[in-house]
Amino acid sequence: MYLMFLYLTLTLLNIFNVCTGDCGCQLNRNAKCTNEEQPHDKYSQALNDDDKNLKERADFDQTHMSLIEGATFEMGTDKPVFESDHEGPIRNITVSSFYLDKYEVSNKQFSKFIEETGYITEAEKFGDSFIFEMLVPESEREQYKDFRAVQAPWWIKMKGVTWKHPEGEGSTIDDRLDHPVIHVSWNDAQKYCNFVGKRLPTEAEWEMSCRAGLKQKLYPWGNKLNPKDQHWANIWQGDFPLTNTAEDGYLSTAPVDSFPPNKFGLHNMAGNVWEWTQDNWLNDPDAKVKKGGSYLCHESYCWRYRCAARSFNTKDSSAGNLGFRCAGDVKA
Ligand SMILES: [Ca+2]
Numbered sequence: 001m002y003l004m005f006l007y008l009t010l011t012l013l014n015i016f017n018v019c020t021g022d023c024g025c026q027l028n029r030n031a032k033c034t035n036e037e038q039p040h041d042k043y044s045q046a047l048n049d050d051d052k053n054l055k056e057r058a059d060f061d062q063t064h065m066s067l068i069e070g071a072t073f074e075m076g077t078d079k080p081v082f083e084s085d086h087e088g089p090i091r092n093i094t095v096s097s098f099y100l101d102k103y104e105v106s107n108k109q110f111s112k113f114i115e116e117t118g119y120i121t122e123a124e125k126f127g128d129s130f131i132f133e134m135l136v137p138e139s140e141r142e143q144y145k146d147f148r149a150v151q152a153p154w155w156i157k158m159k160g161v162t163w164k165h166p167e168g169e170g171s172t173i174d175d176r177l178d179h180p181v182i183h184v185s186w187n188d189a190q191k192y193c194n195f196v197g198k199r200l201p202t203e204a205e206w207e208m209s210c211r212a213g214l215k216q217k218l219y220p221w222g223n224k225l226n227p228k229d230q231h232w233a234n235i236w237q238g239d240f241p242l243t244n245t246a247e248d249g250y251l252s253t254a255p256v257d258s259f260p261p262n263k264f265g266l267h268n269m270a271g272n273v274w275e276w277t278q279d280n281w282l283n284d285p286d287a288k289v290k291k292g293g294s295y296l297c298h299e300s301y302c303w304r305y306r307c308a309a310r311s312f313n314t315k316d317s318s319a320g321n322l323g324f325r326c327a328g329d330v331k332a
């Protein structure tokens with residue numbers, strides 16, 4: 001009954017084009033933020049189906065991947081922070097062995113993919129993407145006042161923002177090739193992983209990898225946020241959304257190999273950028289589960305850098321705090 005209620009609520013939000021979201025959790029490309037023209041009025045799905053150069057590879061390079069041994073683990077939590085996210089209850093889930101990238105896919109890797117394929121991302125086709133207000137120069141913010149997410153006005157849908165120009169025209173990735181690629185949709189992520197012979201991880205694979213053998217711990221390293229008085233993930237310090245002291249060293253994205261790895265050798269499973277998974281959100285094939293939280297998450301507002309936490313976006317959505325890593329099958 002509760003599930004049905006939640007599903008109906010989410011469906012209604014979609015129908016009425018309400019642009020919801022906190023730290024980018026439910027940003028939706030179909031949502032009308034204010035009085036802007038709707039991308040889906042201008043573009044058709046056919047634009048996404050013309051990728052002639054995207055041959056899928058049969059095999060993949062295991063360099064910089066961890067072999068995750070098959071196991072049964074406790075997925076979810078009985079102490080959900082966000083009930084509506086369906087973080088619980090705890091259930092035993094068995095996952096077969098698979099490989100997982102140690103790092104989020106970087107700008108450098110994505111650049112190579114684009115060079116080899118000529119692929120055009122969805123943000124490039126739609127002509128815009130969501131960017132966090134603080135990353136827009138103060139002098140330019142006023143002109144975007146009509147392009148803010150209604151319930152999360154710190155998100156601006158900005159023209160010209162793409163993976164290659166993360167803060168719009170004039171910005172580049174030249175000084176952050178080792179940072180995670182952002183402004184990529186689920187469809188883009190899927191295309192990339194398939195091209196390199198991999199796939200997106202399932203949510204269960206992702207969560208088991210985040211936990212790295214620890215049972216019912218909040219984070220990939222344990223329950224304390226800053227053991228040894230160190231920062232273990234790129235998240236938000238300060239008062240969200242006004243002040244980010246960047247005590248962890250990063251106001252925005254961090255290099256994909258920064259912060260200590262978990263026991264499975266995986267970096268930034270918590271924080272830095274959200275990561276797309278294969279799974280549908282509440283059986284909606286157009287909404288996909290994302291995991292891990294991002295550099296915008298803070299305990300006071302979006303405490304979603306816990307392994308059990310989850311959220312979603314529509315699969316054509318993109319934002320400045322959303323990326324991915326790929327998984328690979330173990331061949332028999
Ligand atoms: Ca940070």
Ligand SMILES: [Ca+2]
Pocket residue numbers: 104268269270271272273274275292293
């Ligand atoms: Ca991450």
